[in-house]
Amino acid sequence: MKLFSTELNSMNDLLVVQLEDLYDAEQRLVKALPKMAEASNTAQLRQAFEQHLTETEGHVSRLERIFGQLGVEPKRETCQAMKGLIAEGEEMIGAKGSPDVKDAALIAAAQRVEHYEMSGYGSARTFAQRLGHTDIANTLQQTLREEAAADEKLTQIAESSVNIQATARTASASQSR
Numbered sequence: 001m002k003l004f005s006t007e008l009n010s011m012n013d014l015l016v017v018q019l020e021d022l023y024d025a026e027q028r029l030v031k032a033l034p035k036m037a038e039a040s041n042t043a044q045l046r047q048a049f050e051q052h053l054t055e056t057e058g059h060v061s062r063l064e065r066i067f068g069q070l071g072v073e074p075k076r077e078t079c080q081a082m083k084g085l086i087a088e089g090e091e092m093i094g095a096k097g098s099p100d101v102k103d104a105a106l107i108a109a110a111q112r113v114e115h116y117e118m119s120g121y122g123s124a125r126t127f128a129q130r131l132g133h134t135d136i137a138n139t140l141q142q143t144l145r146e147e148a149a150a151d152e153k154l155t156q157i158a159e160s161s162v163n164i165q166a167t168a169r170t171a172s173a174s175q176s177r
């Protein structure tokens with residue numbers, strides 16, 4: 001989110017700024033998610049990232065539709081927070097060491113992203129609702145649900161397999177030293 005020199009004279013201005021921020025964030029994710037998928041050690045995690053990539057492409061299209069409904073041109077406002085979160089994800093992608101622990105690290109990085117998106121969509125949805133844009137609010141809520149589902153899926157993968165394997169294998173690695 002840009003912190004300075006944004007003109008906010010109405011809640012409508014604020015809604016548009018929020019959408020521009022999300023539009024930038026989502027497009028960054030379309031580029032980042034294939035790298036997360038490729039870096040995954042397990043098929044289950046790779047598939048989760050690939051599935052969310054498809055959803056994320058849908059999020060971009062939904063935002064474009066919303067801009068159209070509001071009668072404004074789709075514009076990207078550099079999302080500094082998402083840039084930072086993706087940079088942290090890339091740090092995990094480039095990390096050396098146990099592939100299982102790396103999967104756990106990829107999940108942790110991805111969940112930060114999902115939570116950030118959820119908070120952005122939650123605000124935008126509430127502003128749209130307040131402005132009487134019921135259709136737009138519903139579309140934003142639909143995306144929010146998909147972000148929450150992606151987050152839950154990552155929790156499930158972490159708790160049911162990745163974290164267990166990462167703990168078991170690294171425990172035996174440190175014992176054999």
Ligand SMILES: [Fe+2]
Pocket residue numbers: 026055056059117143147
């Ligand atoms: Fe998204």
Ligand SMILES: [Fe+2]
Pocket residue numbers: 052056113114117147150
């Ligand atoms: Fe997402």
